[in-house]
Amino acid sequence: MVFLSVVLVERFFMKKSYNLLVYIVVVGIIMSCSTKKDSVINRNFHSLTTKYNVLFNGEQAFEKGLKDIENNYTDNFWKRLPIEPIKFDEKSAVVIKFSSPGAGFDDKGEKTAPATPFDRAEEKAAKAIQKHSMNINGYEKNRQIDDAYLLLGKSRYYTQRFIPAIEAFNYIIANYPKASLIYDTKVWRAKSNIRLENEKLAIESLKLLIELDRNEKNLTPLQRQQAYTAMAMAYEKTDTIQKVIDNLAISTSFLKNHQSARNAFVLGQIYSELNRKDSARMVFRKLANERWVPEKYRIHASIEMVKNIEAKDSSNVLLVDRIRKLIRNTDNRKYLNELYYQAGVLQEDRGNTEKAIEYYLKSLEVPSTDVYQKTYTYERLGNIYFEKQEYLLAGTFYDSVLSVTTEEFETEKRIRRIKRKNKGLTKLRSYEETVKNNDSILKLVAMTAEExxxxxxxxxxxxxxxxxxxxxxxxxxxxxxxxxxxxxxxxxxxxxxxxxxxxxxxxxxxxxxxxxxxxxxxxxxxxxxxxxxxxxxxxxxxxxxxxxxxxxxxxxxxxxKKIPSDPLVIDTMKKERNEALYQLGLIYKEQFKNSKLAIDNFEKLYTINQNPALILPINYHLYQLYTEIGESEKAEEKKGIILEKYSDSKFAEIIRKPDSKITEEVKVDEIDKKYRLVYSLYKFNQFEDVVDQVDKLSDAERNSELIAKFVLLRALAIGKYKSKEEYKKELEFVALTYGNRIEGKKAAEIIKLLK
Incomplete structure (x- = not known):
């Protein structure tokens, strides 16, 4: 009985001790959760909870966001790369001022769903600040809070909320001046200012940081690289190109990492833009030969070496071998389209056009999403065939350039130039097809039934x-x-x-x-x-x-049964073909300066023409063309026809009074003033004065680009006070002489209306 009593007493005290222990642990945990008590337990509890729970999840989300940017961002190596590989939409930048640096909740205190990994990182950083900050008597006791503020600012930076980001960075600099991440914070604040176009402020703060490091050597190599990179970004915004070069060059000397390779590549591109080819080749050669450099920079460095080589340079042969080796390497399959293109450029520079065409076509055959590169390949092929005077084929390639060009690049000067060039080729193709089709049908019409x-x-x-x-x-x-x-x-x-x-x-x-x-x-x-x-x-x-x-x-x-038999249809086809031949002659003569093809079309038209109105202008254009190429005998023949059979025509008058050598230079604006004066006379119904003024034009004014406007205005003035026949005659002169210009087409439209 006594033994049983002893056991019961022991159990009672053991149970009481256990409850007491549990009570002490619970109270300890509750007390350690307090952010207002400055004790070792509280500080370590909140520091560990921040680092390994909330902040860890936020940093993981931030890293995922960076990975998404890396995977989704595509560099256009045909243009200078941005120093920071990210594209911000300047129009959608958020500049709303937040009530506090740790704001991450809506007005009702409810959490908003994160749209991106950066939003989630910001949410976690805000949570760490709100729940674990131990600001006691103006001093922060949780050593992880500065990391949370930095994560908060960086997350806002990548979501284009630069002013809220600067608030977070400023909070660290003001309240944690001795924080381990203070230098990183200053660099990030400078980058945010650059995005807000406060380049001068960014440059001043970075200069102070760099000067401090020179004296105290506190920055790590990575921080130095980031500071000089940010400085280059700031000077790039201010177009101080030499400062950009200096800072990029320094930034590549600290570490061998991705940013260092990118900075070196941008440096080489700048040298190339400044036509400092030797410096550019030196930079790209180093990148192409270094193993640590990421693959895309190594391959494109070899390509850039081709772009910066002179056509007659002896190293051209070595580059051809280098490009061929890169093409044969199966690891470079995703760059084949660019490598084939550059191989074609090298062959074209060496005068081997056929081999260049072969490489360009191979480049187009490679499946690729790089549409911009295709525009260059199509343009090169178009230029080659244009030089060969194979205009129809050249036009096809220029069409391809425009068909693959995206809206992003439509406003480029190069694309606009191709559009203008292709406009004439489009008309050319249309007229050539009309001549070819109508000629084929008319040949069948002329055959007998047996034939x-x-x-x-x-x-x-x-x-x-x-x-x-x-x-x-x-x-x-x-x-x-x-x-x-x-x-x-x-x-x-x-x-x-x-x-x-x-x-x-x-x-x-x-x-x-x-x-x-x-x-x-x-x-x-x-x-x-x-x-x-x-x-x-x-x-x-x-x-x-x-x-x-x-x-x-x-x-x-x-x-x-498809061969036309109606005389009216056949006559219409002949007129269409003859008009197309005439327009082809004008295009080859005036736009493409191809005298041979212009003569071929005019001579063919001369032999089959049945329209008396075309005989005179055909002979005049042939007279000009034969004179231009030195065929004096044929030129004299055409001249004789004009002076004998059409002595009263404008064309005969021009031949009898050839343009004398211009001894005085008349500025374009003076001729423009003269045209405005004549036009004002026309507007005030002084039609005879208009005709008189145009007839008295000087040689310089007759040789100006505005002569077609003067002549059309003269014809319109004659139509106001002379007969319909005289009006029509003047319009025909304008239409035939300047048929390929707006004024000539306008005159042709008026003639149709008169008929």
Missing amino acids: RTAFFESYIEKIKEEDEKKRQRLLNAQDFGSQFGGASSFGGSNNQGKWYFYNTQSVGFGKVAFRKTWGSRQLEDNWRWSDKNEIVQETATEEVTKTETTDSRYEVASYL
């Missing part, structure tokens, strides 16, 4: 031969494929699933094999009966025969 029949019979035979060759190639491919069970890929089909019916080629080969064995059978019961095969085979044969006999491509009659 037409013979022509189309020969044409049909060629079609049949081509169709038979295509059918045979298809059968051979199908037979070859069936030997491998339809597993091989022919024709480059992309629809190649693992299951049989997901692979279109396997299904196609299966159908061929089925027809070889069973023939064409309908989907019905008992399809395997042998008599069914015979019936279906006969039906199929009849259908094939019927198809062959009814195919309009194989019938002479189907072609013959």
Whole structure:
């Protein structure tokens, strides 16, 4: 009994001790949660909770945001790279002032859902500040809070809220002057000011930081790199290019990391822009040969070396070998389009145009999302064929440039120039097609019935031969494929699933094999009966025969009935062709300065022309062209025709009074004033004075770009007080002389209205 009593007493005291211990632990935890009590337990509790709980999650979210930027940002190596690889939309920058640096909740105190990883990082940083800050008597006792404020500011920076970001950075600098991250904070504040276009303020603060480091050597190599990089960004905004060069050069000397490689690449691009080719090549050669440099900078450094080489430089050959090695390296497949393009540029610089074309076409064949690079490739091909005077093919490539150009690059000077150049080529193609089509039809119209029949019979035979060759190639491919069970890929089909019916080629080969064995059978019961095969085979044969006999491509009659017989239609086609020939002659003469092609078109038109109104201008243009190329005998022949048969014409008057050598230079603005004066006379109905003023134009004024305007104005004035015939005659002179200009087209429109 006594023993039992002792045991019960022991248990009672043990239970009481346990409860007391639990009570002490709970009270200790509650007391350590307080942010108002400055004790070792409280400080360590909040510091550990901040670092390994809230702040850890925020930093993880921030790192994810940086990774997303890295994955989604694409550098355009055709332009100078931004020093910081991020693109901010200046129009959408948020500059709202927050009530406190730690604000991260809405007005009602409710959390807002984070839209991006940076929003989540900001939320966690704000939570760490609000719940774990131990600001006691003006001193922060939680050593992790400055990290939270820095994370808060950086998160706001990446969400384009630069003023709230600066508030967070300023709070650290004001309240934690001895914080371990104080130098990082000052750099980030400077970057935020740069984004807000406060470059001078950023430069001043960074200069103080750099000067302090020179004296005390407190900055780490990474912090030094970040400071000089930010300084280069600030000077770039102020267009102080030499300062940008100096700071970029210094920033590359501290560490071998991604930013250092990028800074060096931008430095090389700046040297190239300043035409300091030797310095640019030196920078890019170093980048291309360093193993630590990220792949994209190494490859593009080799490409930039090509851009900065002189055409006749002896190192050109070495660069050709370097580019070829890079092309052969299978690790560089994603850069093949650019490498092929640069190989083409090198070959073109060496005068090997055909090899250059081959490389350019290979560049276009490489699947790539780099649309901007394609515009350069198409432009190069267009320029080559333009120089070869193959204008139609050149126009096709210029069309391709414009078709792949995105809205982002449409306003570029280069693209605008191509648009202007292609405008004339578009008209050229239209006129060339009109001449080609109408000529072909008119040749058929001129044939006899027997000649037409013979022509189309020969044409049909060629079609049949081509169709038979295509059918045979298809059968051979199908037979070859069936030997491998339809597993091989022919024709480059992309629809190649693992299951049989997901692979279109396997299904196609299966159908061929089925027809070889069973023939064409309908989907019905008992399809395997042998008599069914015979019936279906006969039906199929009849259908094939019927198809062959009814195919309009194989019938002479189907072609013959399309030849026009209406004299009015034929006459219209002749007029369209002749007008197209005349316009082609003008385009080649005035826009492309190609005398040979201009003469070919005018001479062809001269031999087939039936419009008396065109004889005079054709002879005049040929007179000018033959004079230009030194064919004096032919020029004299055309001159004689104009002076003998059209002695009263304007063209004859111009020939009789050739433009004398201009001894005095008349400024464009003076001629423009003269035109305005004549135009004001026209507006005030002084039409005879208008004609008199235009007739008295000096040689310099007649040779100016405004002469077409003067002549049109004169014609319009004559129409106000003279007969319709005289008015029409003057308009015809303007339309024929300046047919390829706005004034000539306007005169042609008025003539149509008069008719």
